[in-house]
Amino acid sequence: MSHDRDQQYFVLHGGRERRYLVHEPAGAAPGAALPVVLSLHGGAGWAEIQRAQSRMNEVADRHGFLVVYPDGTGRTRMKTWNAGTCCGYAVEAQVDDVGFIATLLDDLAVLHAIDATRVYACGMSNGGMLCYRLACELPDRIAAIGVVAGDMGVDGPRPARPVPVIHFHGLLDENARFHGGIGSNQVLPVPHRSIPETIAWWVRANRCAPEPRITREPDCEIHSYAPPPDGDGAPVELYVLPGGGHTWPGGVDVTQRFNTGPLISSVDASELMWRFFARFAQRPGATGRESRSLK
16 A cells, blocks of 8 residues: 555644644545544554554545544653543643644644544544543544544543444453453553443433344444434444454454454454444534534
């Protein structure tokens, strides 16, 4: 995959110089205002790792959106995000990563033509945890989120408007266990909230019916929680992968030597995220209702 359309930028926030990469999709019309997907690396990762494992550039080239890969913070090349309870340096230093993402979006809007009503966030593990925090604390900028192998590390606040959520999680994940607690493969002994508890929080926040529609496929089980028909809510979708580990489904296994478990190739998380995201856009100036449905 060529990265010759990927550009590197730096922005100051909180007294730190912060870096991010931007992938412009092949064939983008000059000056066209494009949707944006923020793609956040896991703990002890960095932008290029997330680019490689998610293969989100390929999805962007097919569908025509910008991908942004920010770096977290840390004392070494390996970075973390302050997602609340996790992880590492970013939590110890109380880094304002929500403020950084807001500053990044302001900077991006100066450098590229973007559709500010169609900004989405996705992430792996610690990066996915930050997506949950962004949905709670920055719902006026983020139209929907996608999470792989991460739980919710904050207790709110309940967002000012419902935020659509899609989540992928392997039952063999021992870094962020599906049923919570401390996994056998965790580097830091930080207890994780269970995924059923995380999803239940968002089902309530998004005013969904408590019982999901369940679809069973060969390598996953999809739990779809529907909002009320009046539109004052947002869907929640959970992909449970019985044979999946702490990996990005449909992506590249960049952590195999760290005992992160199996990667499920038949489920393409990046493509499925985009199809989910593409259904929603922010209502300009709205704070009390969900992202409007585009389909």
